[in-house]
Amino acid sequence: MTAGDELSDATAEYITANDIEHVQIVGGTGAVSADVASALTTLGVDTVARVEGDSAAAVSVALAGLANDGCGDDLGLVSSDRVALVRGNPDGVVAAAVLASSLAGGYLVTPLVVGDTLPAWVRGCLAATPRNIGADRLNLGVVAVGGTAAVSEATMEAAPDAASSTDALTVRIGAATDTSRDGAINADDPVRPDTATAGTATAISATASPATGPVLSLCFSDAVTATDNVDRVRDVVEVNGIAAVVVNAAGNAGSVCDQSRIDVTLGQTLSAGDVISVDGSSIKLGTSADQRSFGSATATVTAPARDRVRPTISIVGIAGAATARSTFEIAFGDNVALAGTALLANDEVRIVGGPGGTSPAPAVSVAHEPGASAAVATVSRPLRPGDRLIVDPGAVEDGSGNQSAGTSGSAIRAQASPRINQVLMSDLKHTAHATWTVPTGSVAGVGGTGAGITIRAKGDGDAAGAAGNGWSMVFDRASTYSADKPLDIGVSVDPKGKRVTVRFNNGPATATLGDLIAALNGDDKFAALFSAGSPAALWRLPTMRPVLCWAWSRLATWLRASATPVAPSSPSR
Incomplete structure (x- = not known):
C-alpha cells in the first residue's frame, strides 16, 4: 500500500x-504517481513495472492476466479455476488474506473489480477463460x-453466464428400469414403489452383489468415473431426509457417455410419496482432476396410474376356402401385459351355427398355451359363412385384473383377393424409436473404441415411432473453421427435410463427446425431437440397417484430417 503521490514510510521500510x-505498480499515474515510481528506483529496486487501465475493472483484468501468464512462477500457485468478484477498495484489501490462502487451498485467487453490473472488461475476461486446461475440463x-x-445478485448471476468454462455438474434421479416405456433408461423414468424384501447393509462397495431392494439411477450431466465417485455418492443419498441404506453403488463402464450414470441399490423398500434426494x-x-460439486436433486416415488383398460379380443374365421377350414383364429391384446395364466377354457367359448347350419351347434375345442397372445378354436366341422x-x-x-368384455366374430366367405376385416393397433407412438450411433473414433481428439454417443428419437416427440424413419444426421465443418478459437458447435434441424446438421464452426481438435452431447441437447428444436447420450438399453431395439450419408471411403480420408464426424443416417424400420 502507498499514498498516491508519495511512497509511504512503512512500504519503503519493508522494501529496503x-x-x-x-515492484509491480497496480494502477495508472492517477492512482500511483510517477514520483512514487521514481522513489522506488532511489531505494535500489532493480525493475519497476506498471499495470494500468481506463478503469478499476480494467486494471483488475490486466492484473489477473499478469498473475496467470506473466509472473505466475514468481507468485507461486495461482488458481486457474477460480476468480473473486470485489467491489474494489476497501473490499479488495480486506479480502486479500483470504484470496491468498484459504479460499482455494493455498492457491492465489485473482480479484476482478465489479460494480452494480458486470463491467465489460470483466465480462470479456471471463469469456476468454478456456474450456480445457490440458486434458482436464x-x-x-x-x-x-x-x-x-x-456485489449485486445481478452481477453475480451474470458472471458465470459470461464465462466460457464447462457448466457445473447437475444430477437427476430416475428408476434403473424403463418405467416410462420409452425404450430408454434415464432420469425420465419415474421411481416406483417397491414391495420386495429389503436387503442387508453389510457389504457396501462398488463391487458388492446387488440386494433385493430398489435400484435408482443418478443421471449426471457429464461423465463421472466409476471408482472413487461411487464411494462418495453413497454418502449423500437420502430418503425422506434420512440417510438411505445403500448396499451397492455401481458406475457404468464403457464409453464416456455410459459413465454419466451411477446406479444405487437400496437396502430398504420404497413407498408411494417417499422423497429421494441427493445433495x-x-x-x-x-473424471481425473475434473472434480465438480453437483448441487441437489429430488424425486418423489409415484405409483403408476391404475390400469383400467380391458384386454381386447379379435376373432377371424374363413369359410368356403378351396381347402376347407374348421378353425377360428383368436388374438388377445392389452395396453400393458396379459396375466401369465391360462386365458381361455372350452366352457368359455361356443359357436352358433350360421344359415343352413345344423342343430344343435357343432362342438368347439380351444387350443391355448398359458400366457400366449393367441389361441385356436377348432370346430367339429368345416366353417360355413355366418358361423x-x-x-x-x-x-x-x-x-391388473381387468377382464375382457364378451366378444364374437363371424366366419366370412373366402375372397378372391384378401381384404382387411379387422385391425388391432398398438400404441400409436411405439416403444421402439429411430436410433443413430456416432462411433467414438468419428470425433478427432477422442480416443477409445466402440460406440460413442447415441442419438434417439423421443417417444413423446414428432419423430417418435415410425415418424422417425428417413431422418439423416449430417456432421460437417465450417469453411471458416479455426482450431485456435473457442469451441462453437452449431446445430440446425430441418423437420421438412428430416435432417439434423451439426456444424463445427470453431474449436480445438480435442473437442469431447461431452461437448457434442451438450451442443445437441442444448438446441431447443433438437431436444424436442431427440436426445443424445448413453447408448444404454439399445438392446431393446430391433436390429436396424444404417444408411450412410456418403461413401465410407471418402469419409475415412476426410476424418483423419478433420475434427468433425459424419454419422449414419436414420435407419429403415
Whole structure:
C-alpha cells in the first residue's frame, strides 16, 4: 500500500529491509504517481513495472492476466479455476488474506473489480477463460466478496453466464428400469414403489452383489468415473431426509457417455410419496482432476396410474376356402401385459351355427398355451359363412385384473383377393424409436473404441415411432473453421427435410463427446425431437440397417484430417 503521490514510510521500510528487487505498480499515474515510481528506483529496486487501465475493472483484468501468464512462477500457485468478484477498495484489501490462502487451498485467487453490473472488461475476461486446461475440463468457480450491497445478485448471476468454462455438474434421479416405456433408461423414468424384501447393509462397495431392494439411477450431466465417485455418492443419498441404506453403488463402464450414470441399490423398500434426494454440495465428482460439486436433486416415488383398460379380443374365421377350414383364429391384446395364466377354457367359448347350419351347434375345442397372445378354436366341422364364435365376458384377464368384455366374430366367405376385416393397433407412438450411433473414433481428439454417443428419437416427440424413419444426421465443418478459437458447435434441424446438421464452426481438435452431447441437447428444436447420450438399453431395439450419408471411403480420408464426424443416417424400420 502507498499514498498516491508519495511512497509511504512503512512500504519503503519493508522494501529496503527485504531487499525487494522487483515492484509491480497496480494502477495508472492517477492512482500511483510517477514520483512514487521514481522513489522506488532511489531505494535500489532493480525493475519497476506498471499495470494500468481506463478503469478499476480494467486494471483488475490486466492484473489477473499478469498473475496467470506473466509472473505466475514468481507468485507461486495461482488458481486457474477460480476468480473473486470485489467491489474494489476497501473490499479488495480486506479480502486479500483470504484470496491468498484459504479460499482455494493455498492457491492465489485473482480479484476482478465489479460494480452494480458486470463491467465489460470483466465480462470479456471471463469469456476468454478456456474450456480445457490440458486434458482436464475447466470448471470455473466464481466467489463474491461481500454481500449484495457490494456485489449485486445481478452481477453475480451474470458472471458465470459470461464465462466460457464447462457448466457445473447437475444430477437427476430416475428408476434403473424403463418405467416410462420409452425404450430408454434415464432420469425420465419415474421411481416406483417397491414391495420386495429389503436387503442387508453389510457389504457396501462398488463391487458388492446387488440386494433385493430398489435400484435408482443418478443421471449426471457429464461423465463421472466409476471408482472413487461411487464411494462418495453413497454418502449423500437420502430418503425422506434420512440417510438411505445403500448396499451397492455401481458406475457404468464403457464409453464416456455410459459413465454419466451411477446406479444405487437400496437396502430398504420404497413407498408411494417417499422423497429421494441427493445433495452434492459437500462432495465433488468427475473424471481425473475434473472434480465438480453437483448441487441437489429430488424425486418423489409415484405409483403408476391404475390400469383400467380391458384386454381386447379379435376373432377371424374363413369359410368356403378351396381347402376347407374348421378353425377360428383368436388374438388377445392389452395396453400393458396379459396375466401369465391360462386365458381361455372350452366352457368359455361356443359357436352358433350360421344359415343352413345344423342343430344343435357343432362342438368347439380351444387350443391355448398359458400366457400366449393367441389361441385356436377348432370346430367339429368345416366353417360355413355366418358361423359365429362367441367368447364369454371375463375369459381374458390382464395383469391388473381387468377382464375382457364378451366378444364374437363371424366366419366370412373366402375372397378372391384378401381384404382387411379387422385391425388391432398398438400404441400409436411405439416403444421402439429411430436410433443413430456416432462411433467414438468419428470425433478427432477422442480416443477409445466402440460406440460413442447415441442419438434417439423421443417417444413423446414428432419423430417418435415410425415418424422417425428417413431422418439423416449430417456432421460437417465450417469453411471458416479455426482450431485456435473457442469451441462453437452449431446445430440446425430441418423437420421438412428430416435432417439434423451439426456444424463445427470453431474449436480445438480435442473437442469431447461431452461437448457434442451438450451442443445437441442444448438446441431447443433438437431436444424436442431427440436426445443424445448413453447408448444404454439399445438392446431393446430391433436390429436396424444404417444408411450412410456418403461413401465410407471418402469419409475415412476426410476424418483423419478433420475434427468433425459424419454419422449414419436414420435407419429403415
